[in-house]
Structures are given as C-alpha cells and as structure tokens.
Amino acid sequence: MTDRQSTPVGRVVATELLPASPHQFHFWTATETPVGIGAIVKVAGEPRTVYGVVIDAKAYSDLDTPLNDVIAAEGDPAGPRAPTKRAEIRLWTANVLRQMPEEPLQPVPLAPVHTATPADVERALRMDAYAQAVPSTAIPIGRYQTGGTRAPVYLDGDFLLGPESAHLNISGVSGLATKTSAVTFLLQSIFTHFPAERGRVAAVCFNVKGPDLCFLDQPAEVLPEDRELYEALGVAAAPFRDVRYYAPYKADGANLNTLRTHAALMEAVEPLVWGLNEVLDFHEVLFNRDDLDAKADAFLDFLADRVVGKDFDDDWGNHHRVESFADLERYFRAIFDGLETTGRSDIWRTHHVATIRKVRNRLLNISTRCKGLVADDGVANDLPFGAFRDRAVYVVDVAGVDQLGQDLVFTRIVSKLREHLERRDLGVEHVVVFVDELNKYAPGDGPETYVRKMLLDISERGRYLGLVLFGAQQFRSQVHRRVVGNAGTAVYGRMDPDELATPGYQVLSPATKVKLATLPKGELMVRHPHFTQPIFVRFPRPAALSGRQGVERFPPAEEVPFDDAVARQLAALDHGIAVNTVKDRITGRRQDDVRRALLATRRARPEDPLAFFTALLGNTVPRAVVAPRRGVPPLKAVEDPYAS
C-alpha cells in the first residue's frame, strides 16, 4: 500500500475559544477542497502524527452583520454583483482517530493537514493490526472513498464473529434495500475472507418479509462500478454457492408457504415441519406471562417427563403413547372423559382440570394456528443440525407464518444452534444468525417475551459459543438497549431524521446526522471496536437477486390442489416423475399418509424418489362390499311367569 505524502489541504488552527485537544481539532482549507464530512485526514506534525475524521464544518465570511450586505447591495438582492468576493473560511472539525505515538497523549499539533492516503486509512482505523496479521482476520465491509482517496475498510473477523466483542447491528429506513444488501455483501465477504484457521462458518437467515432473502443463490446483474468495487474488496461478484431454504407448508400441508416456489428453484427448498416433540421443548413461546404460572409449568413438566414419547396408562384403563398432536388430543380427551364419567373431583393427579384445559388449548392451538409448520402426525423435517456445512447459508422463510409461529421458529432454531455449538457438533464453529425487524423481536419496551430473552442471551453470551447475531431494524432506538449495546459492530444506512433526534445519536455531530439522513443507497456508516469514530464506506450492490428481482424473474408457482402440490415436490427431487403418475398413486389415500410419505421421501432423498414414496404409502386395500350377515334368531318367546 503506497504512502505518498500529499500536498497539504489545510492547517490546524487553535484559539482559546476553539482549542485543539487530544480528541478533537479544527483546521481550515481553501474553499475548493476535496475534504468533506467523513473524510479522513492526517495532521503531519513533528514528531507526532494524528489521524482524524471530519465530523463538522463551518463556513463564514468577514461580514460582521447581515445588514452590511444589505447596505452594500443597496437593499436590492438582484443588485450589481460585487467585483470582489468576500473573504471566506472553510473551518472543519475533526475527531481524532489515532495518534502516533499513542503515548503520551497530547493535543493535536498545529501542523499542516493532508487528506489520507490508503496507507493512512489503514493506520488511522488501526486496521494494520489485523489486516497484516497472519492469518489476516480482515473482513472487507466496503470502501472508504472520501477526500479523493479510495481504500478498503476492513472489520476484524475476531471482533465480528467472536470471541471478541462480536455481533453486528444495522439500522436504516425501510425500502432502500440497504440493510439486506449490506448484510448479504458482508456475509459474502466473511465467507471469502474469514480464515479457515479460525474455524468453519455458516449463516442462518430468517426471512421475515416477502421474498427478501429467497434468491441468494441466483445471480444478479452486476454493474461495472460494482464489479470494480467487488474486485477492490477481493470478493467474487457472484451469488452464494451453497444455500438451502426452509419454509413451512401452508395449511393444506402440501403447498410450501414461501415465494420461492418456482419449479426451477424448488430443489433447494425444504419443508420446515415440526411435530409435538419439537414444539413441546419450547412451550414457553406459546404461553404468555399470565399463562405460564407454576401450575401450568408443573403440568407441562408432567407431560414432558411422563407422557410424551412414553407409554402411559391413565386412570381409566386406557393406554397412551403420545408422539403427535393427534395422540395428545386423544390423551386429553381421555382425561376429560374419564373425569366426567367417573364424576370425580376437578383434580387429576394433583393437576386442576382448568390448568389441564389451559395447557391443552395452548398446545393444540399451535397446531391450528401454525398448521403447515406443525404437523399433527409427529413427523418432523428440520434444519440439518449436526451437519451444517462451511460457508453455507440456511434461509428460514417465515414471512408467511403467523407471529406465534415465527416466534416458535426463531426460538427453537436459535436454541438448537446454541445446543449444538455448546456441544461443538453443529458442523461449523461459527454461525451468523441474521434477524431483520429486530424491533419486533427484541423491542426496548413491552412485555418480556421468550424471543427477546433468547436474543438477549445470544447478544450477551453468544460470542463465547460462536453464535453471532446480525440484527437489522429500521429504528435502533426501539430495540432493547442490551441487544444493540452488545453489538460490537454497528452499521447505519440512510436514517430517518426523527430517529436521529433520539438520545442514542447524541454522539454524532449535526453534520454527520445530516449526512446519515441523506446517505445514498450503497453507502453506510460503520462503527467498529477498532475504529474510534464512525466511518463512511461504500459497498457494492449484491451479486445475488434481490427479493423483488427474484419474484419477477422466478414468479412463484400458483397454489395448486393437494395432489398437484405433492407431485410438484416429488418432481423437484426427480424431474422425470410425471405428475399424473403421482396423482394415480395417491388417489384415494389419506392426506396425512401422503404427507408423511412425502416428507420421509424428501428427507431420505433416495435414488428413486417415486418408488420410495410409493413403498412408504404401502399397498392399497381394494374397496369391497361387505354382505350383510344373517342375524341370530331371537329366543323363542317365553311368557313371563311373574306377570300377573
């Protein structure tokens, strides 16, 4: 990296009222200057060199009062132009990024100011410590391109993915595609640059809005300026190579509840289906604070310990083996019927019947509200916990799922990730969990929810496990402060001015706020533990299709009847399977049986999916007309000897 000494563009000035300090200084430049808000500058003192970032600017003339200008113009704004332009000053304020030497820390010297060279940028942001290390943990997040200098800006992988600091939070107004684009690029950058010596890394992205993340594996047109940026940052201008999509079914249990249903893309889409076991472990999500009292908790423990997945005999001679929601419903029915027929008290095995009914309602409610995600029959299809692949993206599409279902999906997947990371058997050592709409899942106010507790837990303890939260939201101020506060790296796209007026942004200068409020697409402000001040960077547009582009190029398939949907899914496994053949095989079969066979086929991914599927369905029993049996003739009538 060259370190060409540039011509000075300014000089540090200090007065009693406007002194230079160890953390801030002021300098003037000519009126025509490459310096602007966000520019990194170097004060070339001797022997002290100071790097700073411009945070504010003022311009003023020697005009003592506006009235003087009125007098000079003789009261006419359109009056003759003055032959001499008034002397004018461009006075800039910069916050110190770094002083070299760092000790003793002293005020900034009154010395010439230069725009930073690429080498200066690296030193100013303390990137030299990790960009030049072996192995390098430098992760490009964009390019600094202010003040006529272009230089890559790197995050430290150890501070982005742990064990130091970790987590990233991104804010910005909706609709500019900045947040999703930035995270997409950053994930590509991580996958490209995160050193193998630091472990394997994968990403789990929750798609909570429309088709946002549904086409990460599909190439987008890359404009020349973006291609140049990709090259400069050492990231291939290509979509993700290894992406798996998980989406629950719709209520019919056959059509997938996602916008990625185009026939050409179905191969990478897996149904996300959970049974009773998967749900019961996370029953806290289904209950609100009022529901989950000690009594309900005790009964749930009873269910988990004694009933679910075990042989259980009730008090009325019934044997239960509860494996699914259907079994659970039968179990509850048996209890209520037993209590009713025997006329016993309202207490069953120390549990009040009202508690039992409440637990029943909440548990069975999920199979109704999240039909498609939760299968009655107990067969599950899940993310490949234990077999996560290095540099793979797992997109969980819950955009069409009920809020309760979203909470459940989020909580369970994150918990499973945590469990596996603790056991070091997930398949990778680091997982980035990307959650958009963080203000919905971890709001700063409102009732305590299990999801928020989970997010707080990741934020505060996830880095030790390699569980890293990349959270995004429109309004950072509305997200729980411990969630955003624990994010070592904060990224800002264009911000809403009202949001910028909230106390969390007080550290930013008015000029920086103005720049943030008008930030063009593709530009970000980045805060990172190594940078003592926020830095503006430009990143390339994603090389993968955006959601909007994706649905235009790959329109979602029409929702089809059950048998067509099953045929479509089998055809995704083997393009040679004819729709009519599948329809013939499932004609007259119970839908639950077909679903179970389909799910098992998808999970097994056999050589011959149709044969495997057919075998699971089993032989059909032909319909037969049963002839009515002859009845047993009545006993011969005998007169009642007691009749009088």
Add this chain to the structure above:
Amino acid sequence: MSSRRALVRDAIRRAGGVAADTVPLGRSPAPVTTPFATSALVEGDRVRAIAVGAPTPVPGPVGFLDGVQRHAVEGHVGVAPVVRGYVAAAVLERVDGMLRVAALAEEAFLALPLARLGSDARDAFEATGLPLYETGEERPHPLLDLSAAAAVVQARRERVERDVGVDFVARHADARLVVDGGLQAFAGVPGAERLLGVIKSHETQFLAGGDQLTALTLPAGSRSSVFRRGRDVPAAMWTWYLRLHPWPAHAILHGLVRIERAPGHHVVAEADAVSRWILAERAPLAAPDGRWDRLLYPIHEVETFLRARAGRGVGE
C-alpha cells in the same frame, strides 16, 4: 413641546443647512497639521458636481496596494529610546473575484539615535542583523526621539509600499493598481498612469468657497471636477472628490474619497469611468472597519492580510 434636538435641526434647515442624524463625537479630532493647500482646476472653470453613472467594475486585471506599520520601544540606552519597527506592504491581485497575493515586502528594523550612541552600543545593535535607521535628533528628548522614530517607521512603510507598487506595475503591464492613499511617492515611476490613489482622509483642504462647498456636499454617485494639487507644480497629481455613500444623515465627510492620478489630460477624459470603477467597489462593504464608508473592501483585505501576517506584536 419640541426637544432641543428638534429645535437645533429646525434651525439648521432654516439656515440652509442639512440636518444629520446625531453623530456623537467621542473625543476631540486630532490636530490638523496641514489644513490647507493650493490647487488649480483642470476641468472647467469652477468645481461642479458631476453624476458619473452606474458603477462598473474595473475592466481587466487590477491590484490593490496597502501597507501596515508597527513599532515598539524595546528599551533605552541612556535616555535614547531603542525602537523596533516593522513595516509591510502588499498588492493583492483580483482574479475571478478572488484576491491573491501578487507582491509582498516586509522589513523589520531598529530606529534609534545612532549618532548619540557609542561605538560599542552601535556594534551591539549592528550584531542583531537588523537594519539600523537614524532618528537624527542631536539633543536627547524622550518625546522628540519617539516622534522621530515614528517618522522613520512611516517613511519605511511608504518606501515598501512604493517598492511593491512599482514591482507590481512593472510585472503586470496591463494591470491597474489601486493604492490606499496618495500617489506622491509614485511620481515619475514607469506605469504611473495606471495607478489610482484613493484618499480617505481630508485633513488638507485644496478647495475654498463655493468650490469647496460643492466638493464636500457631493451627492452619492457624483464626483467633483478634476483639479491639480498645488497651483504652480505641473508634476503634481491630478485629483477629484467622489461620494461613495449618501452623507446627509451622517457627517459631511461620510462616504467621501478623493481620487488621485498621475497628471495628464487623459485623467479628465477618464474621470467618469474611473469614478464608476471606484463606486463599484462599494460592495462588499468593508465593515466592520469603522472607515467602511470610504475604505474599499479589497484595500481592507490587504490590510487584514498584512495584519494577520504581522500577528499581535511588532512582526515577530
């Protein structure tokens, strides 16, 4: 019931005068050393007020010259004061409305009664490397010595002003040079016809009677007829008054400047055009300088530049 102020203003009007806004006089004006001088009219037979027309910026390249001086008593040898002086002059050239330095001269020196000092003392001062100038008083007098030193400082300032002016005119063959003050020091220099002197102070009155009244009561945007300084000095500068800003609400000299040019009959022919150029320099206003009504903004900028270079002290 009328106030005394109203009574007085009414009386002024009845006496044929012009009432002004009340202009408080903070202190007595400084003594006038040369109150009167002679003159000879070169345009017409009496001084008239001539409207010069709409302001027009100076065509082509133009520079503005001014100088500053500082001096301070650094000590005494016996009763002889040792005065350190600093003078500087600069020409700022206007290019696309912006002023930039085109010529600059500075000098730091000592002014002291050398003749009264012993050789050891003279050697000591010569060792400073600073030029030494004689203040010339034979008999010690603390105040006269200081006055003499001040005169030396002023002379050195006029000298550096002349040097940068001559240098600028020589190097910019087609440029005009607007000088703060009179042009006597430039008499006979090559290119003197391109110099315009703008005099803000009116200590010396060149006209009398009706001519004086006409000249000193010019309306804004008007000039007086051109006259020559000194009745019998053919080489003397030709000059005229010009009113930059309306005066009736202020003192009579408000906004009044006197323009000087090297002698020549073209001066009369060009007087209107030159006046329009100077009128155009009213904007921007040279405020907050107290002389804003007569001080041209570019001259003010030269002064600001030189003061900024000199700092607070005596050209440290």
